[in-house]
Amino acid sequence: MAYNLSAPPSSSLFSETSLFFTSLSPPKLPHLKTLKNLNFPPNLHRPKPSFHISAELSLQEPLLNSIPQDSEIPTQKAVSPSKSFVWVNPKNPNASKLMQKSHNSIRYASLPQIAESLNSCAPLDDAVSGVLDVLGDKIEEKVAVVILNNMSNSETAPLVLDYFLKRLKVIREVVLYNVTLKVFRKCKDLGKAEGLFSLMLERGVKPDNFTFSTIISCTRMSSLPEKAVEWFEKMSLFGCEPDKVTCSVMIDVYGRVGNVAVALSMYDRARSEKWRLDPVTFSTLIRIYREEGNYDGCLNLYEEMKALGVKANASVYNALLDAMGKAKRPWQAKTIYRQMVKNGVEPTWGTYAALIRAYGRARYGIDAIAVYKEMKENGLEMSVLLYNTLLSACADVGFTDEAAEIFEDMKSSGTCKPDSWTYASLITINSCSGKVEEAEATLKEMLEAGFQANIFILTSMIQCYGKAGRIDDVVRTFDQMLDSGIVPDARFSGSLLNVMTQAPKEELGKLKACIEKAHPKLGYIVNLVIDEETTDGEIFRKEVGELLQSIGTDVKKVYCNCLIDLCVSLNQLERACELLDLGLSLEIYTDIMSRTPTQWSLHLKSLSLGAALTALHVWVKDLSKALENGEEFPELLGINTGHGKHKFSERGLAGTFEPHLKELEAPFHETPDKIGWFLTTKAAAMSWLQSRQSATY
DSSP: OOOOOOOOTTOOTTTOTTOOOSOSSOOOOOOOOOOTTOOSSOOOSSSOOOOOOOSSOTTSOOBTTBOOTTOSSOOHHHHOSOTTOOOOOTTSTTHHHHHHTSTTHHHHHTHHHHHHHHHHSOSSHHHHHHHHGGGOSOOOHHHHHHHHHTOOOTTTHHHHHHHHHHHOOOSOHHHHHHHHHHHHHHTTOHHHHHHHHHHHHHTTOOOOHHHHHHHHHHHHHTTOHHHHHHHHHHGGGGTOOOOHHHHHHHHHHHHHTTOHHHHHHHHHHHHHHTOOOOHHHHHHHHHHHHHTTOHHHHHHHHHHHHHTTOOOOHHHHHHHHHHHHHTTOHHHHHHHHHHHHHTTOOOOHHHHHHHHHHHHHTTOHHHHHHHHHHHHHTTOOOOHHHHHHHHHHHHHHTOHHHHHHHHHHHHHSSSOOOOHHHHHHHHHHHHHHTOHHHHHHHHHHHHHTTOOOOHHHHHHHHHHHHHTTOHHHHHHHHHHHHHTTOOOOHHHHHHHHHHHHHSOGGGHHHHHHHHHHHOHHHHHHHHHHHTGGGSOHHHHHHHHHHHHHHSOHHHHHHHHHHHHHHHHHTTOHHHHHHHHHHHHHTTSSOSOEEEOSSEEEEEOTTSOHHHHHHHHHHHHHHHHHHHHTTOOOOSEEEEEOOOSOBTTBSSHHHHHHHHHHHHTTOOOEEETTEEEEEEEEHHHHHHHHHHHHHHHO
16 A cells, blocks of 8 residues: 655654654664564553554644644634634645635734744843734734744743743643744754653643654654653653554654664554554664664565655665675665666765675675765765775775775875775785785885784785795794784784795795794694604694684684695695595585586685695595496586686686696686586596596506
């Protein structure tokens, strides 16, 4: 069912559902998981509000042709015995025509001007009286309502209210208090609104639904969702029951304060009872699902919103883009952005920021830079965080020249200054490119800017020197780090181990001494690898197993890959096979080999070159055994090395792996339609394996 979300400017809080908080993220409050079978109403720590849904939308301002019995605007019968009088809501779209039919039309036309005079006069009793005395002694309650409703000065509004209360025989005082609260809402003055509410209670005036809706609206406009919850839950204490529109808006509020269980429960109720929902509510729900990692749920909410006829605004699209970025689904972010533009929604700064984050996380370097250029063309300023995200993406995909241009633009922007993360990204880019002089120059500039080199930056410098074969500089940097009091961590030790896999054999002793200082246990294992002839195989496996189980999951594969690479570089293939088998048993490597009725495959995309060659050696031995045992081979056999350009290598593992296949005269050939896959047929594979067996006899 589609709902019309348009509302006149005068509609109250809950018909003005376009109001939303200016903050981009909810306050950090305890996160509640969604409870299954959560009954409505929810259990809350505050006094339990009544969640009975009234039949009338009593929080909406009365329209001319529909004034409920308990409305805050006096009915014709209550105000005047004259049957010729018709009260006209000044905000009604047809107000001007209707007023022309009223015998008081001339008088009502002057009321907005009186309100404007009150807005501009001094907040003094005499000044207010001087403006209002023109009304004479017999002031009608409806006149007071119209004047207060048109005011926007929170300093003079209380004085105007007191003026009318002293001179009017008010039928329902709460009406005048409510329109005064609207003035405070316009000014986002929650303090005065709460003060007036206390004054109402002191004077014995009972608040109604409109009282609470206006104060809640004020809290939302002031970006205080906790206060909105407080006032919403206070309604039942005064016998006020929230209507559907009120509850719809509170879905957004509860989501923002982190009360996810209540927000989702209210949303389920809204769907079943067809409450009117707005884009703000959906953007909040999408953010809730995003934080829970329910990315498909985010997309489902978007589809539900469209099915209900709710038009997505920039806030909804930005929330979706953030969710797809966090999910590492850049292709879906692209689709959502195209829909946003197609539907005529103007991208905001938040839109571009979400796209840059999404593309940056996924290493879509070209797309990230395209968004950056579009932002610049549209005159939008970048933030330091976005510059750093771009530079990090450049570091991941090897865009050295682009990174240099972005860095210069950042320095010349006048609004953003490079921070330590900026310099760290540039050093990483130059390090992976093997540009030692550029990396050293960036490090020097960083130090001159007042930043200190941290362990992350020093790790990049060691990798840079290692790639360039400058082992003495690696040792010098390591010694400087120790002298400065920086304690090597597991990642840093892994970098030293990686440098060792690239170093000539005569330089290994220098690096081994560094590793022994940085990580004694790893240093012991390195000694076992170098001194293979004097080390028992079982002892070696036991020691390496203890090491791998003692370190974090983020470095296990790095250590295992590097140790295998070191063994391969030292021509210790059997020991490399032992390490690969250990990695499989500890589930550091998973799903390397697979078999289906139609294809047997070797998956290498998560392995280093040495580990990949070792896995190939083991796989070929397994294929040979399968051939000897008379197993039925599938029609295809394949090796998957990963696809596309990976970091700074031309073709990633595929580019360095292919020459080894040729050296083995293996019949595997890269296929154009499946990048990163090397395939062969059953007949070619069996023929090759048979020739290898014949050669060994």
